[in-house]
Amino acid sequence: xxxxxxxxxxxxxxxxxxxxxxxxxxxxxxxxxxxxxxxxxxxxxxxxxxxxxxxxxxxxxxxxxxxxxxxxxxxxxxxxxxxxxxxxxxxxxxxxxxxxxxxxxxxxxxxxxxxxxxxxxxxxxxxxxxxxxxxxxxxxxxxxxxxxxxxxxxxxxxxxxxxxxxxxxxxxxxxxxxxxxxxxxxxxxxxxxxxxxxxxxxxxxxxxxxxxxxxxxxxxxxxxxx
Amino acid sequence: xxxxxxxxxxxxxxxxxxxxxxxxxxxxxxxxxxxxxxxxxxxxxxxxxxxxxxxxxxxxxxxxxxxxxxxxxxxxxxxxxxxxxxxxxxxxxxxxxxxxxxxxxxxxxxxxxxxxxxxxxxxxxxxxxxxxxxxxxxxxxxxxxxxxxxxxxxxxxxxxxxxxxxxxxxxxxxxxxxxxxxxxxxxxxxxxxxxxxxxxxxxxxxxxxxxxxxxxxxxxxxxxxx
Amino acid sequence: xxxxxxxxxxxxxxxxxxxxxxxxxxxxxxxxxxxxxxxxxxxxxxxxxxxxxxxxxxxxxxxxxxxxxxxxxxxxxxxxxxxxxxxxxxxxxxxxxxxxxxxxxxxxxxxxxxxxxxxxxxxxxxxxxxxxxxxxxxxxxxxxxxxxxxxxxxxxxxxxxxxxxxxxxxxxxxxxxxxxxxxxxxxxxxxxxxxxxxxxxxxxxxxxxxxxxxxxxxxxxxxxxx
Amino acid sequence: xxxxxxxxxxxxxxxxxxxxxxxxxxxxxxxxxxxxxxxxxxxxxxxxxxxxxxxxxxxxxxxxxxxxxxxxxxxxxxxxxxxxxxxxxxxxxxxxxxxxxxxxxxxxxxxxxxxxxxxxxxxxxxxxxxxxxxxxxxxxxxxxxxxxxxxxxxxxxxxxxxxxxxxxxxxxxxxxxxxxxxxxxxxxxxxxxxxxxxxxxxxxxxxxxxxxxxxxxxxxxxxxxx
DNA sequence: AATGAATGAGACTTCATTCAT
DNA sequence: AATGAATGAAGTCTCATTCAT
Numbered sequence: 001x002x003x004x005x006x007x008x009x010x011x012x013x014x015x016x017x018x019x020x021x022x023x024x025x026x027x028x029x030x031x032x033x034x035x036x037x038x039x040x041x042x043x044x045x046x047x048x049x050x051x052x053x054x055x056x057x058x059x060x061x062x063x064x065x066x067x068x069x070x071x072x073x074x075x076x077x078x079x080x081x082x083x084x085x086x087x088x089x090x091x092x093x094x095x096x097x098x099x100x101x102x103x104x105x106x107x108x109x110x111x112x113x114x115x116x117x118x119x120x121x122x123x124x125x126x127x128x129x130x131x132x133x134x135x136x137x138x139x140x141x142x143x144x145x146x147x148x149x150x151x152x153x154x155x156x157x158x159x160x161x162x163x164x165x166x167x168x169x170x171x172x173x174x175x176x177x178x179x180x181x182x183x184x185x186x187x188x189x190x191x192x193x194x195x196x197x198x199x200x201x202x203x204x205x206x207x208x209x210x211x212x213x214x215x216x217x218x219x220x221x222x223x224x225x226x
Numbered sequence: 227x228x229x230x231x232x233x234x235x236x237x238x239x240x241x242x243x244x245x246x247x248x249x250x251x252x253x254x255x256x257x258x259x260x261x262x263x264x265x266x267x268x269x270x271x272x273x274x275x276x277x278x279x280x281x282x283x284x285x286x287x288x289x290x291x292x293x294x295x296x297x298x299x300x301x302x303x304x305x306x307x308x309x310x311x312x313x314x315x316x317x318x319x320x321x322x323x324x325x326x327x328x329x330x331x332x333x334x335x336x337x338x339x340x341x342x343x344x345x346x347x348x349x350x351x352x353x354x355x356x357x358x359x360x361x362x363x364x365x366x367x368x369x370x371x372x373x374x375x376x377x378x379x380x381x382x383x384x385x386x387x388x389x390x391x392x393x394x395x396x397x398x399x400x401x402x403x404x405x406x407x408x409x410x411x412x413x414x415x416x417x418x419x420x421x422x423x424x425x426x427x428x429x430x431x432x433x434x435x436x437x438x439x440x441x442x443x444x445x446x447x448x449x450x451x452x
Numbered sequence: 453x454x455x456x457x458x459x460x461x462x463x464x465x466x467x468x469x470x471x472x473x474x475x476x477x478x479x480x481x482x483x484x485x486x487x488x489x490x491x492x493x494x495x496x497x498x499x500x501x502x503x504x505x506x507x508x509x510x511x512x513x514x515x516x517x518x519x520x521x522x523x524x525x526x527x528x529x530x531x532x533x534x535x536x537x538x539x540x541x542x543x544x545x546x547x548x549x550x551x552x553x554x555x556x557x558x559x560x561x562x563x564x565x566x567x568x569x570x571x572x573x574x575x576x577x578x579x580x581x582x583x584x585x586x587x588x589x590x591x592x593x594x595x596x597x598x599x600x601x602x603x604x605x606x607x608x609x610x611x612x613x614x615x616x617x618x619x620x621x622x623x624x625x626x627x628x629x630x631x632x633x634x635x636x637x638x639x640x641x642x643x644x645x646x647x648x649x650x651x652x653x654x655x656x657x658x659x660x661x662x663x664x665x666x667x668x669x670x671x672x673x674x675x676x677x678x
Numbered sequence: 679x680x681x682x683x684x685x686x687x688x689x690x691x692x693x694x695x696x697x698x699x700x701x702x703x704x705x706x707x708x709x710x711x712x713x714x715x716x717x718x719x720x721x722x723x724x725x726x727x728x729x730x731x732x733x734x735x736x737x738x739x740x741x742x743x744x745x746x747x748x749x750x751x752x753x754x755x756x757x758x759x760x761x762x763x764x765x766x767x768x769x770x771x772x773x774x775x776x777x778x779x780x781x782x783x784x785x786x787x788x789x790x791x792x793x794x795x796x797x798x799x800x801x802x803x804x805x806x807x808x809x810x811x812x813x814x815x816x817x818x819x820x821x822x823x824x825x826x827x828x829x830x831x832x833x834x835x836x837x838x839x840x841x842x843x844x845x846x847x848x849x850x851x852x853x854x855x856x857x858x859x860x861x862x863x864x865x866x867x868x869x870x871x872x873x874x875x876x877x878x879x880x881x882x883x884x885x886x887x888x889x890x891x892x893x894x895x896x897x898x899x900x901x902x903x904x
Numbered sequence: 905a906a907t908g909a910a911t912g913a914g915a916c917t918t919c920a921t922t923c924a925t
Numbered sequence: 926a927a928t929g930a931a932t933g934a935a936g937t938c939t940c941a942t943t944c945a946t
Binding site for chain 3: 802805807808838843853854857873877878885
Binding site: 040041042052053056061062 | 935936937938939940
């Protein structure tokens with residue numbers, strides 16, 4: 001039950017917001033380094049240098065904590081990737097920026113990315129079924145499908161089932177993240193981004209005929225990759 | 227500890243082997259239906275209609291049981307997919323059969339496939355690090371890379387980094403499995419197989435020049451981004 | 453520990469007295485609605501719209517708070533029932549008024565009555581022994597016994613052991629309260645009062661012989677039973 | 679969830695039945711001596727000289743344990759009181775035997791009686807409402823009401839509301855138990871039984887006129903009360 | 905006079921593991 | 926070869942209490 005005394009309303013003091021952020025940050029770190037199953041409240045509290053009770057004070061139990069970490073991280077990755085995608089006009093450019101941005105997120109926010117993967121894989125319903133299963137990919141998948149349908153309408157992409165293509169993109173990015181987690185710096189993320197962009201460009205581009213909108217060159221100057 | 231009397235050597239009676247197989251089978255079923263974290267020895271024993279002690283008798287603890295389930299399942303999937311691949315000659319055909327076989331395995335051995343995913347995601351070292359992380363993909367990845375290198379040598383495939391392409395294939399297949407787990411029959415595996423084959427065929431095939439056995443395949447010009 | 457600065461002496465400012473009364477009132481409400489075990493300081497503070505610290509400021513811990521709630525409520529029920537009893541002369545009338553008043557208290561002060569029951573049942577010494585056990589009934593029991601002895605001396609009542617009769621009256625009233633708590637409005641308290649009066653009148657009245665003080669008619673007109 | 683491995687089926691081994699009985703016995707003792715709120719599993723296990731886990735092994739959690747203690751004790755008191763009641767024919771005799779039996783149970787099974795009272799008072803729903811509130815008295819109350827209605831039909835009892843009379847009887851007995859708990863041997867249970875029988879006999883007996891079935895004298899010889 | 909923040913003990917539960925039979 | 930019984934550690938959660946501000 002949402003017991004009393006916890007500052008879960010809208011009004012948040014400065015110190016409270018700081019603690020909350022600190023706990024979330026530590027949870028991400030522990031998720032990344034210990035894995036979902038070993039991310040106990042005790043470990044998290046120890047890392048934060050606080051007592052376990054504080055976590056219960058700020059969050060409605062472990063489930064709530066994990067859910068908020070998930071939401072916060074999803075918001076972060078969305079905020080970092082989507083705006084860049086929105087600046088592009090052509091579907092192929094959108095996808096390129098999406099892939100590049102996703103891989104860049106893995107590089108700049110390794111712990112966040114790993115924690116996200118842990119949550120996706122580890123969070124379960126009481127009966128053991130995945131709680132953030134493929135369903136939690138939905139928003140991202142639908143976003144990708146939207147881009148693909150646009151590309152197909154514009155004649156930029158060949159015909160294919162958008163859902164499968166979107167799955168392939170997500171799976172590829174996640175698999176690269178896994179490699180990064182396993183092998184660390186030995187995995188060249190720049191190269192991975194470059195290759196994945198080329199891979200899916202080749203996989204989707206329509207080479208069967210003349211570009212329908214050939215008269216319409218890229219409406220904006222080619223943006224350098226970095 | 228590996229106490230004396232346990233039949234863990236090579237010599238195994240028939241009944242022993244049967245028990246062992248039964249336990250492994252039940253573990254797979256429980257992993258698939260309850261998830262890694264909820265797959266307790268009690269649940270497995272109950273499903274097998276035996277007492278928990280028997281599991282300890284045949285396996286050196288839970289970790290050992292899971293490891294053997296993993297090995298057994300990997301062996302199974304390998305046995306079902308690789309021979310078919312070996313009957314093909316051209317790299318593109320090998321890849322097609324590999325993808326089709328992998329997706330078919332998901333369909334015919336749903337529990338095995340799900341259990342495998344659960345183990346990959348859930349099994350950890352005592353410190354919390356993934357025990358069957360990306361490293362356990364290695365054999366499969368290297369197998370795929372070998373096919374790709376062959377295709378590139380034959381001029382069938384364009385130049386690309388085999389490792390990344392292999393990762394993308396594995397990721398795509400795993401993601402389709404996740405969808406299947408999440409959405410069940412609503413996911414059309416035949417369609418998925420067809421689409422993935424087309425996807426990676428388009429992604430890899432060399433369309434720049436004359437066909438496969440031409441005299442001079444593109445050595446490695448243009449590792450350009452597009 | 454009773455730290456300095458807390459207004460626990462006699463001298464109390466108006467605002468202090470108001471806070472104290474407010475906390476006690478809220479404690480009664482929470483006891484009645486949540487039960488003893490679930491009446492946490494957090495819940496009480498929340499209901500009062502104050503912080504938990506205030507309660508510690510005005511009371512020496514939870515035990516002290518409950519004790520004061522008990523004392524206050526006992527005082528209230530005494531103040532409401534005893535004066536009416538005192539206006540009667542004959543023992544049978546006193547008992548009638550006592551029962552009617554007790555049941556009326558249950559009706560007009562439902563939360564107080566329920567809270568009292570919760571305290572009687574729930575409050576324990578640190579070792580787990582009832583802290584407000586039967587002993588806390590003592591004043592009320594002795595009061596009833598006094599009335600009975602008077603009635604026996606006057607020849608109004610037959611001979612019986614006053615203590616047991618007093619226990620029966622208290623038990624009957626408490627049991628009616630329990631029914632009220634459990635079944636709410638479906639329990640007709642007017643009827644219960646009427647029946648209990650008749651029950652104990654029949655149980656105690658001496659019908660063996662002529663009224664000793666038959667010459668002394670009821671000194672006041674029979675008060676309507678409702 | 680009813681986890682696996684617990685012997686909760688019908689088949690019970692001897693040793694298992696013994697453990698189960700031992701745990702229930704210890705729970706009754708701890709309930710009686712420590713009160714409901716302080717009857718933790720740790721205390722119960724300590725008293726039984728076993729580890730906490732054993733309790734979980736034999737019972738589905740604390741709630742289940744308490745429920746079984748309740749059921750077992752109710753069964754015991756029923757088994758001890760009801761047969762004796764059934765041997766009587768006249769309602770007044772049935773009630774006499776019921777009261778005598780109930781008080782005798784308090785004397786011979788003090789811990790059981792106290793534990794029962796603790797459960798009635800202490801067991802709550804998650805929201806804090808009584809779980810074995812007055813409702814759990816229902817069977818007993820209805821049994822008493824049945825006797826009373828028979829007595830009224832036979833003309834043995836005067837008219838009154840059976841439910842209130844039944845409540846009064848239960849309340850009186852419980853209150854005597856409370857006194858016993860509080861004052862121990864100083865409370866004379868024989869006297870209490872004698873007095874309560876006389877009390878309720880006087881309260882219920884119809885003295886208004888001739889016995890309706892006066893022609894039918896007591897069908898069996900008066901059984902000496904002691 | 906009051907508050908928000910933090911603590912730490914204690915409760916219940918789950919589960920891998922051990923052991924006598 | 927197998928079982929039932931038992932253990933003990935670890936996890937999550939609640940809550941009275943303390944304390945600096």
